[in-house]
Structures are given as structure tokens and as C-alpha cells.
Amino acid sequence: MWCVLNIGRFFTLLEVSKLTQVLADLKDDEVLNMINDFMNNSPSPDGVDKLMKSAQEGMAIVGDRFERGEYFVGDLIFAGEILADVIDLIKPIIGGESKHNIKGTMVLGTVKGDLHDIGKNIFRIMAIAEGFEVHDIGIDQPVEAFVEKVKEVKPDILGMSGILTLALNVMKNTVDTLIEAGLRDDLKIIIGGNPVNKDACEYIGADAFTTNAVEGLAICNKWMKK
Ligand code: B12
Secondary structure (H helix, E strand, O other): OHHHHHOOOOOOHHHHHHHHHHHHOOOHHHHHHHHHHHHOOOOOHHHHHHHHHHHHHHHHHHHHHHHOOOOOHHHHHHHHHHHHHHHHHHHHHHOOOOOOOOOEEEEEEEEOOOOOOHHHHHHHHHHHHHOEEEEEOOOOEOHHHHHHHHHHHOOOEEEEEOOOOOHHHHHHHHHHHHHHOOOOOOOEEEEEOOOOOHHHHHHHOOOEEEOOHHHHHHHHHHHHHO
16 A cells, blocks of 8 residues: 555556566566656656665666676676666656756765766766756776865765775775865765665764665755755
8 A cells, every 4th residue: 555655656566566577687678668657657756766766676686696696797787778778768857957056066976996886876866956066076986086076176065886895995095085184074975875884884984874865865955954
């Protein structure tokens, strides 16, 4: 009941689990057909949130199959391409024109050693649509690149993305270097991606963490109201 009511007109519980499954099975045509149907049926914000979560669950299954040796790197690449196509299709409802008044400024990037950028890009699209000025420095970015950009832009928020476990140490080094450079005090830091959690957040010295772009945006919005 809960799912059917909250998910929007078309995207029922059944379709959500089906999306997870067809994405996990790398059935690109079926995934894109489902997304087109979704877009043609007045999607609600809640529906978009559920879609995103089920896509993430599908990708987690792809990752599990890769770990078990059932999928190979080529399958990871293909899964990434399918998800990128999904993001393109839903961009009109998760993104759009930036709001007229800039709500805040943000530096964003994926840390050194990590090439994953789909999650970061989703967050960027949403943050821009929400009225943030986002300086996305890209993937595989060393500590110095973050520090230099923070020095240059003086953002309200720094967002670091990392999907590999190794990203956590790079995030910590970045925060430590920002402290040494005297750039930490006026900066809010949020970390996002698969391996982040409360312990990692404390270890890194970030202000917040999330594995969900919608939640991340809500946190950033709250910071800008204070
Ligand atoms: C697709 C994929 C790839 C693609 C990425 C394509 C791309 N352009 O991003 C490619 C093929 C490049 C790839 C490569 C590799 N991958 Co890979 N990959 C994945 C996979 C299947 C999906 C990742 C994804 O897009 N998820 C969907 C997005 C939407 O979710 P997300 O990233 O978590 O983002 C959401 C939130 O976290 C949040 N968010 C993300 N960033 C930020 C930032 C901020 C500031 C905020 C607020 C929020 C936020 O918003 C998003 C939306 O809600 C994952 C499995 C998984 N469980 O995630 C493995 C996975 C991450 N990969 C893995 C591995 C091992 C690799 C390789 C080492 C494989 C190899 N042998 O070459 C390489 C490493 C390359 C490198 N140096 O980075 C492992 C990582 C293991 C680990 N613990 O470190 C995983 C977990 C698979 C597994 N289970 O083994 N991969």
C-alpha cells in the first residue's frame, strides 16, 4: 500500500522491483522502455526518488555479480552506459534550468584513484536545478585540485564523491590539507558514494555523508538556510 501510494501514478512497487531486475540483467532496451513509460506518465518527485533507489539497487546487484565472477569489467562498463542513458532521459525532471537566485556555491569532484562519476553527476544535476552554483572538477582529482579550487572559489560547500573503498583515505587527506591551509572553518563538507557511512564521515572529518543524492541535497539546503 505504502509503495503504491507514494510512488506516483505509473511507478508501482511491481515496476520498481522490475527496474532493479532488468538493470541488473543488463537488458538495456527494457530499462529504457520502462524509463520512457515512466516519463510519459506524469512522474512525481517521490516516483523519481524511488526510481533512483531501484536503479542503485540494480547497480549493486551488477557489482555483486562482478565480485562473484559472473560479470566482467565489460559488464560494469555496459551497466554504467545504461545508467548514464537513464540519467539523460530523466534529466528534464531531476534537473532543468538553474534557479535565478544562487542559493550557494559548491565545489564537487570524485577523488583521486576513483573514476566513477554517475552518482556525482546525478547530484550535480540536482544541485544546479536547486539553485547551487556548482564547480565540478571531475573524476580522479588529487587533494591539491580540491584545495586549489576551494581557495579560488571560496564555496559554501565541498562535495566529495568516492565509490571505491580507497576513496575514503583520499577524502581524509583532502580534509586534513584543507585544515592545514586554514580553509576548513567556513566550509561545509559532504561526502557521498557507495562506501561512505557514519564511521567514515567521522574518520574523514566531513560534516555529513550520504548514499542518496536527494538526501544530500536536503542536507545542503538546510545548511544554506542557517
Ligand atoms: C558502473 C560501475 C563501474 C563503471 C563506472 C562508470 C562511471 N562512469 O561511473 C566502471 C566500468 C568505470 C567501473 C570501474 C571499476 N569498478 Co566499478 N562499479 C560500478 C557499479 C556497478 C555501479 C556504480 C554506480 O554508478 N552506481 C549507481 C550510482 C547512482 O550510485 P552511487 O555512485 O552510489 O551514487 C549515488 C549516491 O551515492 C550519491 N552520491 C554519489 N556521489 C556523491 C557525492 C556527493 C557530494 C553527494 C552529496 C552524493 C553523492 O548520489 C547518487 C544517487 O543517489 C558499482 C557497484 C555498486 N554497488 O555501486 C561497481 C563498483 C563500485 N566497482 C568496483 C570495482 C572493483 C571497479 C574496478 C576496480 C573494476 C576493475 N577491475 O577494473 C574499476 C575501478 C576503476 C576506478 N579506478 O575507479 C567495486 C568497488 C569495490 C570497492 N569496495 O572498492 C564495486 C562496488 C563493484 C563490486 N561490488 O565489486 N565501475
